[in-house]
Amino acid sequence: MEDVVVELHEENTLNERFRxxxxxxxxxxxxxxxxxxxPCIAYDWAFAKWTQHPSRIVGFDARSHEIASDGRWKYAYMSTTEKTNKYxxxxxxxxxxxxxxxxxxxxNPFFAPIRNMVADYNNCEDIALSLLVSSQTDGKPxxxxxxxxxxxxxxLDNNQGKISAGKDHKSLRDNCxxxxxxxxxxKNKLAVKKLRHGSLFEYGDAVQWEAATHWNNTSQRIKRWKEDANLLKSELMDLRAGAAVAAYEAGLVEGSDPWQRRFHGLNSSIHN
Structure with missing residues (x-):
């Protein structure tokens, strides 16, 4: 495996995360x-699904849109998405x-107006890419x-100073x-699909897929989880705990003592 490479970009816009x-x-x-x-198994299984449907995005954070009385589309937060059970x-x-x-x-020059809007707003790059892919898959979400x-x-952070905390965040995303x-x-093409199906092993648009043979170990573990909900709960709890401890010890949890020492050479208990 290659070392992590830190890239230096000429422009400081949210578009650059996709360059x-x-x-x-x-x-x-x-x-x-x-x-x-x-936990790594969450990424493994999502990637296995993506390999069967590479023309689609496979995401972890469902959101939806609403249509106002004047016909304008608006961005819907997770609370609305879960309440309506649609995304x-x-x-x-x-x-x-x-x-x-x-x-x-x-x-592509066609997307220049969208990129410009993302740069001006310092927001909405996620909406842009999600809708771009849907536009190329006949409106599929x-x-x-x-x-x-x-x-x-x-x-891993406390969400202070984030873009989503801005007072105009919602209005910007509505316009996007x-x-x-x-x-x-x-506008007349984007499909809205059911979000929850009453199972921990289904979420969002239902598609047929089967993991390739090199995911056999992961597949067998998922199979055991499907057969035993308590096993899923306990093993996933252990995996999350292990990942959280490793992240803390590596100084990846913002504001923690290891984080302060790693990035500032400080002890957070002294400087809080």
């Missing part, structure tokens, strides 16, 4: 925020996507990882959903 500076060794790209952590979008803070979509988004994998997330869907021809 591939070095030739990608795989067609499937994991887009992952640096404050998100899950049409995914965030890109954790998702698998084909590298060609990233290159197309960054290089993103696919989603299994619900157990979605629920295995560990947050409405504008992007119109530009991409999705």
């Amino acid at each position: 591939v500076l070095r030739p990608a060794p795989t067609k499937g790209i994991l887009s992952l925020d640096d404050d998100i952590l899950r 049409s979008l995914t965030l890109t803070r954790c998702c698998f996507v084909h590298v060609d979509y990233l290159n197309w988004y960054m290089e 993103p696919l989603l990882a299994d619900l157990w994998a979605v629920k295995s997330m560990i947050k 959903v409405n504008t992007f869907s119109q530009q991409l021809g999705l």
Whole structure:
């Protein structure tokens, strides 16, 4: 495995998270925020699903859109998405996507107005990519990882100073959903699908897929989980705990003593 490479980008915009500076060794790209952590098996199983449907995004964070009385589309938070049990979008803070979509988004002049809006707003790059892929798959929404994998997330920060905390965050995203869907021809095309199906092993748009043979070990573990809900709960709890402890000890949990020592040479108990 190669070392981690820290890229230096010429522009400081959210679009740049989708710019591939070095030739990608795989067609499937994991887009992952640096404050998100899950057990490896959650990524393995979502990637296995993506390999069977590489034209779709496979995401972990379902979102939806609403249609206002004047016909404008609006962004719907997770609370609304769960209440209605319907979704049409995914965030890109954790998702698998084909590298060609990233290159197309960054290089195709057709998407320049969308990229410009993302840069001006410092927001909405996730909405842009989700809708872009839907526009190229006949309006299909993103696919989603299994619900157990979605629920295995560990947050590594306190969310202070984040873009989503801005007072105009919702209005900006409302405008993005409405504008992007119109530009991409999705106003009468984007499908809305059922979110929950009453199972931890189903979530979002139902598609047929089967993991390839090199995922046999993972497949067998998932099979055991399906047969024993208590085993799923206990093993997943252990996996999350192990990942959380490893992240803490490595100084990846913002504000913790190891984090302060790693990045500032400080002890947080002294400087809080």
